Amino acid sequence: MHYTEQALSEHLFSYGTLQLEPVQLATFGRKLAGQTDEMPGYALDMLEIEDPEVVATSGKTHHPVVTYSGNTNEKVSGTVFAITAEELQHADDYEVAAYRRDRVVLASGISAWVYVDARSATPAAVKDPRNE
Secondary structure: OOOOOOOOOEEEEEOOHHHOHHHHHHHHOOOOOEEEEEEEOEEEEEEEOOOHHHHHHHOOOEEEEEEEOOOOOOEEEEEEEEEOHHHHHHHHHHOOOOEEEEEEEOOOOOEEEEEEEOOOOOHHHHHOHHHO
């Protein structure tokens, strides 16, 4: 299927299993084209996945997860993909409840969605003095 630039209205940054072709085919029904990028101010960790369907799709019992650190020296490498709004919903369905979808600005300047640790602070919450 061929998508117009208008249809590919969302950007999704992946640092983990959404970069894997089998996961893309199962989640989006196609292989995604992307470009390498980095997400500054985040640290990478691993999360045990207990959902058997997600484990079967990815072939992995532990998936990478990121948390906001605010440290500009820390960065997470990955791939940014242009996807449709419908595909973004499919990505939401794939991710387990331990992840939350946040909007971030990547090193390239692209604003993209990314799945972070659901317990992670958000940059706005960290920078907002009313939350201190």
